[in-house]
Amino acid sequence: MCGFVSIISKNGKPVSKESLKAMSREIIHRGPDDSGTWLSDWCGLAFRRLSIMDVSDQGHQPMPDSSGEYVIVFNGEVYNFKEIRLELEEAGVAFRSGSDTEVVLQSYIRWGEKCVERFTGMFSLIIVEKRIRRIFIARDHLGIKPLYTYEDDDFFYFSSEIKALRHVTRFKVNYDSLFEQLIYRYVAGNNTPFKEIHKLSAGTYRLIEQGQFKKDEIYYDIAEKLQVKSRVQEIGILPKIESALKDSIQLHTRSDVGYNIQLSGGVDSSFITAVLSEVECKRLDTFSITLDDEGCNEEKFQNIVATRYRTKHHAYRLTANSFSEALEKAAWHMDVPIVHLGCIFLMLLCQHSVKNSKVILTGEGADELFGGYSRYMLGKKDQITNTIQRLKIQGHFLPNISPFKGLKSRLSKKIIEKQLSTSKDSMLPFLDNLEENTRFRDRTGDALTDTVDKMLAHDQKCYLESLLDRQDKMSMAVSVESRVPFCNPRLFDMVNPISNKLKLKNNIPKYLLKKLSEPYLDNSILYRRKNGLKLPLDQWLRNGPLKDRLSVLTDDTARQRGIYHYATLTKAVDRHIAGKENHGKQLMTLMMFETWMRIFIDRQGERPY
Template identity: 30%
Template sequence: MCGIVGFLSEREDKIGILKKQLETLYHRGPDDQRTYIDNKVAFGHSRLAIIDINHAQQPMQSLDERYVLVFNGEIYNYLELRQHLVSKGIQFKTYSDTEVLLNMYIVYGKECVNKLNGMFAFAIYDKHKKSLFLARDHFGIKPLYYTYKGNDFIFASEIKAILKYPEIKKEVDQQSLNEYMTFQVMLKKHTLFKNIHSLEPGTFLYLEEGKIKEKKKYWDFNYNIDDSISEEEYTTELLHLLENSLNIQTRSDVPVGAYLSGGIDSSLVSTLASKNYFGDFHTFSGGFKESPDFDETQYAKIVHQSIHSVHHEIFPTSKDFLDNFENIVYHMDYPEAGPGVFSQYMVSKLASEHVKVVLGGQGGDEIFGGYTRYAVAYLEQALKGAIFETSEEGKHLVTLQSIIPNMSQMKNYVPLLKEQFKEGLFEPMDERYYRMMNRSHNLHKIYNQGFLSTFEEGQLLDKFKQVFNHPDTKSYFNKMTHFDLKTLLPALLHVEDRMSMAVSIESRVPILDYRIIELASKMPPSMKFSGGKTKAMLIKSVKNILPKEIIERKDKMGFPTPINNWLAGDLKEYALDILTSQKAKQRGYLNTQAIEKQINESGKFSRDLWGALNLEMWHRKYID
């Protein structure tokens, strides 16, 4: 895991620029920092040494010095690829995945990405062709940003490094701002910075003489349902792939541990990883003392005792929030997702005291349908089918009768049910899910009317529908999971990457092996959402390897942060100081009087206020 940066330019002060850029990436790789400059190209690398830790420094040149590579991430199948390359007569001077990647490009060119299993963002320069090849992994686990300044092309792992390039303007992208305020995620490749783009997951860029000649999506999943495979065959193959993914993702020359919340995903990752791990396997969980509603560490302990891990817990406080919030906003580059970013940072900080690589359960909810809102959506669909005898999906995945036994999972989602059923009942699927994901209902209580008038909700809805109504998706279930995989998951991976890298550890997400989503997307939705039960197929696959208490849980929390509780204490004055400050007033976004009244009278810290607090602090850290 590392930080990479580079640019193509005729400037003469390349080394000075590179050094300033690398300073901003030190947290991503404190073990070593090096540069490479030749003619128009400049590469910088900040290394967190994980594999072949005493060698494999970057930027790495090929043996004939024609090719130069900077690489962030891990190629998990590098041992198999290395053996394949050796059989072709390729010679190696290290035992690293970095050198394997470099030689894969030399042998296979752009097609090398189709043979990689890993998380990666890399750039390779070919001196002869004067070409630059950049690629990002299948899910976009590792970040890669790029922009132009005049004729200069600049890229980096984090935007803060791009901003150190001379004369780069720090401007807010209005469309992205509207998306963030509506969904608290970006819908596509946008960032909150105007003209700075995120390379999409599963995509590569090819440049010659500094100009983009080709941009190609080399991988994506589809929903070509295969009914010929039985449920038992699917679950057997899924467990095999999970075991294989954990086997190759625990390859490391430094200690490995796992986040353990006590939910299905982190529990299966911890259990499978610990099976074949030599030495002490460390697990990390967190909770909050404010209330049992914010503490599920008892479930993490059940798994820890089952696998005999060395277990660590942390219980962050409001003081921890005050001490770390500004640092978190800085490391995020721009805000995405909810207050769970704070919880993620604190557990990552705990893990960094014991291991250098940590495994997480990201992806399970999006691939296998783990969010309770799917059940909420299908409750409405079941009612609609029973009343109107409709068949929007060809045939209904769940009936009212079949969903009733699993309705207890919705007891903590009564506010969402009330909001969802309040208006627009039985509208088309895309409009109903848009309503469920739309977080802008109360923005008028926080933002100025003049600012809100810049919103083009019709355009936002159209863009939402483009992602939601994928032509392969016929069922409501697949439409919802597809949308979340394309929008919510990138935001969660943004958090995962930044919060682990902020404390200089590598976070791996074994459920996000591209082979697993390719298998899951073939499964009939009626299997994946049998009886309206979330994660039905994943649970069937792992039910014999996880404790019964974990399998039968119906109260998964998702590590909620008790910001509401803290608002009555230290956080109240802090939030008011930021959101009603002179700077905030001059910016013109916020209705500071309404915010002050809302905080003082309601004592509630809504997701809208969380978004506003993030935006104001982001402006201070970056735009101001």
Template identity: 30%
Template sequence: MSSATFAVTADQNGDAGERTKGSTQLHPVAHSHAETNSRGWYIYPSLRFSAAFSDRGKRLFRIELPMCGIAGIWQRDGRPVSPQMISAMTDVQAHRGPDDRGTYISGDLALGHRRLAIIDLTETGHQPMSNRDGTLWITYNGEVYNYVELRAELEAGGARFRSTSDTEVLITAYEQWGESCVERFNGIFAFVIWDSRRQTLFCARDRFGVKPFHFAETGPSFLFASEPKGVLASGIVPREPDWRVVYRYLALNLLNVDNNTFFSSIRKLPPAHTLTVHRNGRSVLRRYWDIPTVRSGEQRSDAEWIEEYEATLKDSVRLQMRSDVPVGVCLSGGLDSTSITRIATEFSSIPTKTFTAFLPHPLYDEREPVNAFTKLTNGKTEPHFISPELDTWVHELPKVVYHHDEPHAGYIASTQWEVMRLVHERGVKVVLDGQGSDETLGGYNFFVESAAADLVRSGRVPEAFRILSMLEDRRGTGFAAGARRLIKVAGRAFLSRDHLFEIEGRWNAAGLPLSQEWSSQFRRFDITTIEGTGSRLDDDQRTAMFVTMLPYLLTFEDRASMAFSIESRVPFLDHRLVETALRLPRHLRVDGTTTKVALRRIMKGKLPDEIVNARLKRVFGTPYEHWFSEKLSDFARDILTSHTFLERPFVEKRKVPRLVASFPAAARSRRQAFNIWNLVNLELWFRVCVEQNAGVVPN
């Protein structure tokens, strides 16, 4: 039997009522294993019944059959929604929640949901969920960590609750505070509330876009889903590529830098925004939070700043440890994830399970720092390791592309995939991760260059050169490299980000087999960067947070974790902590060649010295440039010399043999390895996500 929700209306005495406005009356086809009761209604012993109230006081009984994901469609011209359509939109996202499923269908509106039970494992957390009188319905993905405090505040104002779920807190908060309720939420979320009184869909996404929200508008139809595949499964949104996004990916190795996707008809709700959709076609987009752009000028000692940051970090971890199932940690062996793990052990009565991917290569083997940290915790952690095999990874690539709905631009996606597989195999449903620290505390090595650019701007060129030379010494490259880097930094000091993108894009695209006629359409990248704080370090941190780095890292984090039905949480992105981090004096973020200064001071004596004192960021990833000397070259050659690839509109056929001849160089050059990797992933994306090739689409 196909997945669907079947609803019948009945009056409050239990008698069958006539079809009411706002409710769809459906009759399931007789099934061999179904029974009928005295009223002739079909009863499925293996299914649950739940009740809510419709708009006009009728009791609406819902029979939940297998549904999946967060999805919905509103036909604003009044046409009824097909149960098969909402079923298709949710079925394709089954991996996002194996514990429960449900839909709400009301005439021209349908909401779908698939649940991964983390808080309130009982049936009272079932979604879609309504308020008491059935005038509001919510479908929601994520967690609001401060739901306990919000619930107490709402109860003090007279609210009464039927469950312990955070979902009911959200819908009650909307009922009490309206659209401004999101400003009170501390968490990771994407949700939609149908307000039948106002005839609006209220859509919201968390401050950093940890949880995804994709939507499309085609004629009078408004569709949304957690993942693009959910929107596409409706059958009314075309699978057409956005060629500007494709070019940007190839030329700049950038993903998720704005609200566009690889599909031309599908967009993303921006982080920290709400979208109110009205029946008349009007949509109102509102930003409800922003990072501070001007320093407060507070006169405080370093010790006071560090004390505030440490207290907020601990409170963030405490809140994000709230769960009715055990919480693990993705542990890379670097400063961020070991700090999270160290604090998490303080809030756990059992050993915290940690999950680490390693490769037998000096740059990618995390076992030594992880083992040193594990020893220091004295039994408070339980380490688990996985080592990805090249053959396995090549075999998994189509599945990874399928779950991402886009090609992916780097080693992090592949390593995260293997870590999440390990988490799933060990039976853990929630993990903490260290994403966000590098962007908010200036952790990337290029932020040292950003700080040096500020010195160049202020005329302190010798000091900038000294810092850059020290950076190159640690990399083992020496004086000449320091001089070259100073020239690069001088350009960064005075050129806008747009100019830098254009220079890098043209230089990189020249090494790709791209058609000149095709690529000439996309010379301008139109990437919105954050400028104007007066500091290149501040500008670059904010751009990394909202444009170039964090958005695609969080996308990979979500897709890899949810592919294995795991919720990943990011304590460094508690908005209170981010606001504190960006108010820190610059020398507590980047000081000379030392990054994340505040966090290093906090964790000194609590983590192994080799982790706290490491000055160059460890590479957490996959050695494509080394794998190209093995079987990856053969795999890439087969893809890039195939007839389907050579016929793509962006490919210049005569340039492909030169690219293939460069494969030996890819074994020595990370940039060249990335160029080849991106082309391979793009071709797989066309086959899996656009053309839905039956030979490569995962089951």
């Protein structure tokens, strides 16, 4: 895993070497092992390398082919590169290195844009064809690796992180997207909280020819196979899923520097640990975050798995001080306002684990793949009538959700809207203009009619990408490569057509994964209530360093911001500190929001530490 930036001229105006280098310096944390630059009069590429595959100098980027006609920068991993390399060698292609980057380049030379359909992995890349001035830009199937773009009258700019673009534009807020991020915890589509800065969408490639945009092509739609349901039986499909999962997990261990496992104590990471314990000859290194308060963490369950599989377990104990000290660093590295406090956990865990290896495997994506959220139960057809009565709209929910009137035809959208928003922790009392900026938009289109399928499609196409962005940014903040074995398009293509009745059998979320995990994990792991690490935010925001940080919500800078209901916010802060009310989650979210505003808007992305 690495990072890159690029500048491409639209009209022949020379690329600034100084701008290219300045952009590259902003992402040095993504690749402290090596760096490189390639520059022509119309295009520039700069690269930061974290050596994982073929750690020799032969993996240096930007990498040309032997003819010098093609040049590539490539961030990520193609895990099946050995199989693709063998196919290319049988066709007469000669290789000069052992890196997957060269395999990706030669794949493009042989198969053109269709090469990305062969890759199993996580990647963003740019390939330059010098003679014809053709640029191929692509992002992996699920959007595991980020790629951002900005353009002005003269140039296209690309970067693995938004912060690098501070050297070529002035950051301005896109309030529609910003409030969407706060309420739904993601920005759908290719927008970002910054005006004129966009993402290249997951499963998409772009062509630029002679300095002109030619096309964006979607080569993979993660939720497409939700539309066609198969009639598979549990007894027949479970062994196939188990085999595919094991293959994906083992494929994700390909590395020249070893790997760690993030062990949360839940089913997903525990299954990864179990599978790899059976195939590895050495003891595995597992890592976790714990808290002093036993009621707030998963340490008991982490220890059950670590003991059963004799892992060398490393538990990092999180305190209010260590959490507080990490906030600015995490906010800067994340690029967008932090709405998942797990960002801070993940960064600190990776900071602890990097001493052992640069690679860590996580269970991210299993909930979106197998249906792991309890909200899916609300969408089951046999529960719709009862749901109408149970879903009462409270005053603090999103304002555009009107009370139910018993209209089943409208229930699907209402369930999705309520469940995908952070309605119970709404920011409505504290932010101006929130209502008109958070109108619910159904991102699944009309193709899906089943409510659970619509929820899965939202989670797979929108929410999952925000979780993967968190994995990337927080691990790369400390030069660690995070790998996600459940986020394999072949797994989604296998599981998505399965009926929701089977996925949620006996009203058990993630039923299929839990059932096939029974030989590997105790029932205390498999069938317990989903909890996760829960911070004592109410307490932390009344005492110690986090209490002091609340001043960012009540000082003159916040008051002059013009986006807060200032009187309501200051009253909430005072009453929370006094112990009269609990607003911990809302205040923490707003604190991170204001911290982001100060770093990226007031100080234009300047490093805060």
